[in-house]
Amino acid sequence: DVKVTQSSRYLVKRTGEKVFLECVQDMDHENMFWYRQDPGLGLRLIYFSYDVKMKEKGDIPEGYSVSREKKERFSLILESASTNQTSMYLCASTMGAATYEQYFGPGTRLTVT
Amino acid sequence: EDKVVQSPLSLVVHEGDTVTLNCSYEVTNFRSLLWYKQEKKAPTFLFMLTSSGIEKKSGRLSSILDKKELFSILNITATQTGDSAVYLCAVTNSGTYKYIFGTGTRLKVLA
Numbered sequence: 001d002v003k004v005t006q007s008s009r010y011l012v013k014r015t016g017e018k019v020f021l022e023c024v025q026d027m028d029h030e031n032m033f034w035y036r037q038d039p040g041l042g043l044r045l046i047y048f049s050y051d052v053k054m055k056e057k058g059d060i061p062e063g064y065s066v067s068r069e070k071k072e073r074f075s076l077i078l079e080s081a082s083t084n085q086t087s088m089y090l091c092a093s094t095m096g097a098a099t100y101e102q103y104f105g106p107g108t109r110l111t112v113t
Numbered sequence: 114e115d116k117v118v119q120s121p122l123s124l125v126v127h128e129g130d131t132v133t134l135n136c137s138y139e140v141t142n143f144r145s146l147l148w149y150k151q152e153k154k155a156p157t158f159l160f161m162l163t164s165s166g167i168e169k170k171s172g173r174l175s176s177i178l179d180k181k182e183l184f185s186i187l188n189i190t191a192t193q194t195g196d197s198a199v200y201l202c203a204v205t206n207s208g209t210y211k212y213i214f215g216t217g218t219r220l221k222v223l224a
Contacts, residue, residue, distance in 0.1 A: 004155070031210055033212075035214075040216060041216065042201070042214045042215055042216035042217055043201070043203075043214040044214075045211060045212075048210055048211070050210055056210070058211070090155065090156075099144065099145070099205075100161075101147055101158040101161055102147075102158070102203075102212060103158070104149075104155035104156045104157075105155055106154045106155050107154060107155060
């Protein structure tokens with residue numbers, strides 16, 4: 001079974017803090033994605049990566065950065081957390097270029113106070 | 114701009130009812146349409162459709178794609194309380210790695 005894990009299920013941080021969210025997949029997938037999910041807005045793509053050290057901006061990259069130093073690990077970084085980044089963050093992975101289903105991690109519910 | 118619209122936004126039914134969830138899309142160079150079920154955690158994959166008119170089926174769930182009219186439906190027959198979830202539709206196009214998601218349909222099945 002494909003497994004995608006995320007470092008925390010729940011996280012509470014203060015405004016201005018630097019926040020790291022980690023995602024690890026165990027199926028040697030090339031592509032990894034970070035989404036945020038908000039009520040009424042669905043899943044919105046923040047960043048994705050199609051190879052180690054390769055990344056592309058999604059639809060809402062402002063305030064975020066990413067790192068992919070190893071194939072199995074994709075990190076999302078909030079450089080200076082703000083209250084409008086309070087959200088559910090979902091990581092996903094897939095093989096191939098959008099030709100297969102995505103496998104999702106359990107999500108991290110981040111609250112910024 | 115690529116877009117996916119799901120309807121209804123939410124739905125409440127009783128056990129045993131049949132429901133139909135809708136997903137319409139506008140996407141350049143359509144490649145595939147996917148359905149996911151999301152309970153209180155990660156979305157789990159249900160179906161991927163690429164060809165028009167071919168029904169995919171898994172137990173009480175089935176889905177079909179109409180590429181001419183640009184929509185898909187997800188049917189659930191004999192609903193059970195365990196079907197309560199948010200159902201997400203996503204489409205992909207041939208030009209990018211991106212999956213474009215709709216906002217989902219929240220289904221609640223009452224005992």
